[in-house]
Amino acid sequence: MTLLCFLPWPDREMVQYTKKPGAQSTGVCYGTLADNLPSAPEVVQLCQRRGIDKMRIFDPKPETLEALRGSGIRLILGVPNVNLQALASTPNAATDWVKSNVVTYASDVDIWCIAVGNEVSPINGATSQFAQYVLPAMQNIQSALVAAGLGQIKVSTASSAELLGSSYPPSQGAFSDGASSFIDPIIGFLVNNNSTFLANVYPYFAHIGDPVNVQLSYALFTSPGVVVHDGQYGYQNLFDAMVDAFYAALEKAGGTALDIVISESGWPSDGGVAATMENAKTYYTNLVYHVMRGTPKRPEKALDTYLFALFDENQKPGPESERHFGLFFPNEVPKY
Template identity: 55%
Template structure:
């Protein structure tokens, strides 16, 4: 009986610790504000739409001055993007980086709560964006030094956003690694992130993984609707594809043995039209479950709630191919496309229990 009581007490303590950790960590969801549409509302209307829907984090892909001005005193935290086309000048000229920071950061800080600067998006050293790759790290470093010179390097973190194509082996997640042909590009960036205590930004899309391999990946696993753990990877259990993909990034970083780096999910979404499995219902279920999931960590990082930015705020009619036009959470009319909210609405105690079920071995397994 005493042994049983101490086991219960230990479990309650562990639940309490997890609950406290998750409660302390702000689990608010973010939404990416793309602007590639000719029928979108004004920046000021967009910021009001974020506020009225309790969306407290935003990502923009370039330093749009109207958006930055409208964000003043809004309380919305921001990922501020550096377009790939600007990387060369920022990498090769420290004065350009200092001027960029003055114009787009210091002129708005602190009334605009810039949290991260994403220097480049989905640059791949092998493929269509390979020309930009040589400029990513020096541009990051020059912007970081400009931020550091003003004493803001602990408040504004400078990073870059990658996509999942840089992962080579991703199954099982614990054996994940970055592709051999991108290590010369990524390893120095990871080394910088360790030094600067900055997270890696990762765009994580179960939709594309499922659409590319529906034979081996089930739709419930991709949509968070699987009733049970489908993949066991040692002590880690995976009930959904998002967690498996996120942990493959965690493991790939860990397996470089360079150092510990957190991961922020800088994009994730599901299109409602335009391609295989791109339906309104699939998008609604995925996005609703992703918002609910935002309050907890992944199996490999259960102690830290995952910071997630949904893609995207609006359907953008100037994007291609067709499915890229249908990722919006809102129509350009500002009407909500889906019925759910964005407050990360799950009970933290319930999250802790869920996480224990997903990641800790049962007594019967020992």
């Protein structure tokens, strides 16, 4: 198989000559649901060679955090959903978690944000049992950070578009009635603590869910012109439309002041409809250089974006496509 030659991050030795401005806003999600990945130190070295200076991890594995010491990589540190109930139950549980997973490493690991839970939704049967614990866990983690002198670390949770009851046109974006009682207090917490809204944005799933009305070119940033007209705004790609729907929903819920960070976005290279190497290359390439431009609703406001994912994860559950989102093969060779 001939490998495609594009990678968003050039070798560090070439950064000063070739790194485009858009690459400065992109990081990677480092998932580990696989049995064939490089060691954590090797992964960190790979990121340093490629000039990748932002990373999201989904649980506080000591070997990963140890490897990140002194790396200069800015980190979003995840709290797995299965830990939410314990952290919400008592402040002491959160204090112990922060001591073990944040204080231990904070002097030489750049922990920027704690993502307390991932894609929890009160209307999703797979995660609804965790919904009642997200906000109290966030509150307890925030209090523990402040007590430890680390109040500068942001506390948030990663949300999916499933929380939106309306997203078309983007100006009509709003959280659903079933999700509002869950997400509105979280938005209030984020505003009060000067935090940020983490959004997982996947045009891929929108396209395969409705390929007739959501054209592939609109999902891949390759439409030749405006596809959706929304008042003064025109949308040529679905990513912008999805992000602006989140902005509109936040405004309606009292979160106008919040910035959005794209905590996940990606495209699979195999295992499903439209999941090809060429489509994945096109999506990642265009995404990396698009996010510096902002969206029609907030032009010129760069979006920090974390590409999902660093590697294919051969033990990830779900459809086959879930195991093919990697930017690199397990042997560290870039796919694209």
